[in-house]
Amino acid sequence: MHLRHGLARWWVLLGICAAAIAWLVVGGLASNIVYFRTASEAQADRVHDATHVFRLAGAVVPNSVQAVADGVDFQLTDGHVTIPVHHRGDPPELFRPGAPVVVEGHWDSPASSAFFASDRILIKHGSEYSPPPVPGQNAPANAGQANATQAARR
Amino acid sequence: MTGWRSRLGQLTDLATVGALGTLGYLALVVAPPDAVQGDAQRLMYLHVPVAWLAYLSFGVTALASLLYLVPATRSLRWDLLAGASAEIGVVFTGLTILLGSIWARPVWGVWWTWDARLVTTAVLFFLFLGYLALRQVPAAPHVRARRAAVAGLVAVTDVPVVHLSVIWWRTLHQQPTVLNPELNPQIHGVMATTLLWGVVAFTLLYVTLLRHRYRLAGLEEQREELLLHQAVLERRGIAADPLVPVLSDAQSLPDTQTLSEAQR
Numbered sequence: 001m002h003l004r005h006g007l008a009r010w011w012v013l014l015g016i017c018a019a020a021i022a023w024l025v026v027g028g029l030a031s032n033i034v035y036f037r038t039a040s041e042a043q044a045d046r047v048h049d050a051t052h053v054f055r056l057a058g059a060v061v062p063n064s065v066q067a068v069a070d071g072v073d074f075q076l077t078d079g080h081v082t083i084p085v086h087h088r089g090d091p092p093e094l095f096r097p098g099a100p101v102v103v104e105g106h107w108d109s110p111a112s113s114a115f116f117a118s119d120r121i122l123i124k125h126g127s128e129y130s131p132p133p134v135p136g137q138n139a140p141a142n143a144g145q146a147n148a149t150q151a152a153r154r
Numbered sequence: 155m156t157g158w159r160s161r162l163g164q165l166t167d168l169a170t171v172g173a174l175g176t177l178g179y180l181a182l183v184v185a186p187p188d189a190v191q192g193d194a195q196r197l198m199y200l201h202v203p204v205a206w207l208a209y210l211s212f213g214v215t216a217l218a219s220l221l222y223l224v225p226a227t228r229s230l231r232w233d234l235l236a237g238a239s240a241e242i243g244v245v246f247t248g249l250t251i252l253l254g255s256i257w258a259r260p261v262w263g264v265w266w267t268w269d270a271r272l273v274t275t276a277v278l279f280f281l282f283l284g285y286l287a288l289r290q291v292p293a294a295p296h297v298r299a300r301r302a303a304v305a306g307l308v309a310v311t312d313v314p315v316v317h318l319s320v321i322w323w324r325t326l327h328q329q330p331t332v333l334n335p336e337l338n339p340q341i342h343g344v345m346a347t348t349l350l351w352g353v354v355a356f357t358l359l360y361v362t363l364l365r366h367r368y369r370l371a372g373l374e375e376q377r378e379e380l381l382l383h384q385a386v387l388e389r390r391g392i393a394a395d396p397l398v399p400v401l402s403d404a405q406s407l408p409d410t411q412t413l414s415e416a417q418r
Contacts, residue, residue, distance in 0.1 A: 122264060127329045129188050130342070
């Protein structure tokens with residue numbers, strides 16, 4: 001029976017849980033509740049942000065992706081504002097033109113012509129799923145939808 | 155008691171195994187890979203049902219806690235049920251995070267990120283782990299049960315927060331595919347059937363796990379009573395054979411049949 005020996009152990013576990021919750025909420029949730037900013041918001045806050053680190057979300061503009069010596073250059077758009085991004089390192093596997101992404105990084109300089117220097121690309125996939133489109137004629141309904149969703153993202 | 159009860163129980167056990175096996179076949183062989191994510195998307199057929207099972211467990215814990223707190227239905231059985239269900243919930247919340255992490259790595263590109271859905275789910279895990287710890291802090295049975303019931307009802311408020319986090323806040327985690335605000339499923343055909351099958355299979359798994367855990371909780375309770383009784387007898391200086399004197403009380407051992415069944 002744990003009546004006497006085990007008493008302290010459960011209070012300790014309870015304390016650990018309370019500390020973990022506090023750490024998650026105060027340290028994690030509070031500063032990330034706005035997980036990303038759109039290109040328009042980032043543009044508007046540009047002076048205020050200077051070169052602080054934040055997350056920027058948008059779609060990769062098709063035909064803007066260029067491999068460079070230390071990574072990849074591309075344009076990121078939210079439909080209104082387009083921001084040039086330079087990412088250091090290899091982009092993730094699902095990175096492709098039109099893909100919705102979140103990049104972590106900062107403005108390269110306070111200048112209004114500055115690009116966004118990213119050191120991490122996260123793929124923000126949607127909540128829709130479908131089989132791959134069948135090449136050729138008469139694609140089934142689902143595949144057609146996949147094409148439509150992908151087109152809509154672009 | 156109850157030939158038919160244990161028969162029904164065995165039937166649920168079998169149905170659960172069958173349903174899970176079928177899910178494996180549907181998810182790995184029948185369902186097509188996703189257009190964008192490829193085979194990695196198959197993890198959804200586990201991740202979503204596992205998360206559903208965790209929600210369900212905590213829902214049952216809350217309901218049982220409520221039934222305990224209402225004077226008309228107050229019984230320590232509800233307290234046992236609440237505890238048994240929360241244990242399952244904690245395990246499956248942990249599994250949800252683990253499976254989500256394995257899915258996130260190839261798709262998002264990271265194992266973990268500070269996104270509201272992920273953080274509120276981790277909070278849920280620690281809320282109910284704390285709840286389980288609180289249940290173990292010794293006190294008189296009804297004091298302990300009331301304490302646990304209140305804590306369970308407080309902790310369960312995080313469940314809707316977890317579910318709605320992807321709608322309330324901007325997250326990397328996608329919004330619900332089926333239970334979205336528009337109630338417009340964004341998954342069709344075999345993929346939707348497989349997902350639905352997964353939810354049914356894991357609901358069966360929950361019933362099976364809860365049934366066994368609840369029975370075990372009852373046996374644990376009886377064992378505690380026996381040991382307590384034995385300690386009292388020892389105090390009084392009566393020779394303490396752990397079982398014999400108490401068995402003659404008979405009041406607390408309705409389940410000897412279950413015991414002997416378990417031995418078979």
